[in-house]
Amino acid sequence: MKTWEKYNKVTRIMVPDENLVRFVQKTFPDFKKRKKIKILDAGFASGRHLVYLAKQGFDVRGFDYSNESLKFAKNWLKKEKLAIEVKQADILKLPYKDNSFDVFIEIGMVEHFFSGDREKAISEAFRVLKPGGRLFFIVKKTGDYLEGAGKKLEKGTYLINESFIKDTPYHFFDKKELKALLKNFKELDLNYTILTRNNTIVEIHDWIAIAKK
Ligand SMILES: C[S@@+](CC[C@H](N)C(=O)[O-])C[C@H]1O[C@@H](n2cnc3c(N)ncnc32)[C@H](O)[C@@H]1O
Structure with a gap:
């Protein structure tokens, strides 16, 4: 928790993730129909996807459990004159009804969870999605430059x-375990990105999983 308060105090990512941009453009090309698409952004941090998705015409809301995140995002939404519901909540026990959302976005949070909580988080996402609703999920992949770069915890x-x-746990998913984690979803579209830095010395590997309830 302390880690996330510090993170949300200094890390202000203000532009949307390019994979999410591509996903919404491809899946919901018609701007006029977007106001009926209910999206939940899990662990919104700065609120970058709340702002982006609202401006793109979607009915978006979100939650994060960090005070700093809530403070920053609320301020930003106010400046943008966007009336979006944001809640302080834990993904392990969500204050939303079953079958409520068309899209559940989770980027870069579950990769910090231990076994057991990863499954709980995904079952909460499944519960609050409508039948046919989509999960958009980005987590770390094996092969990432950080894999093994610290004390092994599990x-x-x-x-x-x-x-x-x-000082934060990072879990690096291999394909088999990611498929097992998402086993209750159908039409799994599993892809990954590799970004290189420092003349390719550093490789950043991420899974991008899209699936339907
Ligand atoms: C790496 S940041 C994610 C960034 C954000 N999704 C984005 O794309 O900009 C992880 C966020 O998840 C939040 N978080 C971590 N564990 C959480 C939990 N159990 N429930 C709700 N939020 C959590 C943190 O406060 C932090 O804002």
Whole structure:
């Protein structure tokens, strides 16, 4: 929790994730129909996807459990004159009804959870999605430069110290376990990105999973 308060105090990512931009454009090309699409952004941090998706015409809301995140995002939404419902909530026990959302977005949160909580978080996402609703999920992939770069805490999970996120568990998913985690979903579209930095010395590997309830 302390990690996330610090993170949300200094890390202000203000532009949307390009994979999410592509996903919404491809899945919901008709701007006029978007106001009927109910999206939940899990762990919104700065609120970058709340702002982006609202401006793109969607009915979006979100939650985060960090005070700093709530403070920053509420302020930003106010400046943008966007009336969006934001809640302080834990993904492990969500204050939303079953079958409520057309899209559930989870980017970069569940990769910090231990086994058991990863499954709980995904079952909450499944519960609040409408039948036919879509999960958009980004997590770390095996092969990432940070894998193994800290004390091993569990199988595939290491205590990592990196620039933004200090002393935090990171789990690196392989394909088999990611498929097992998402086994209750159908039409799984599983892809990954590899970004290189520092003349390709650093490789950042992420899964991008899209699936339907
Ligand atoms: C790496 S940031 C995610 C960034 C954000 N999804 C984005 O794309 O900009 C992780 C966020 O998840 C939040 N978080 C971590 N554990 C959580 C939990 N159990 N329930 C709700 N929010 C949580 C943190 O406060 C933090 O804002």
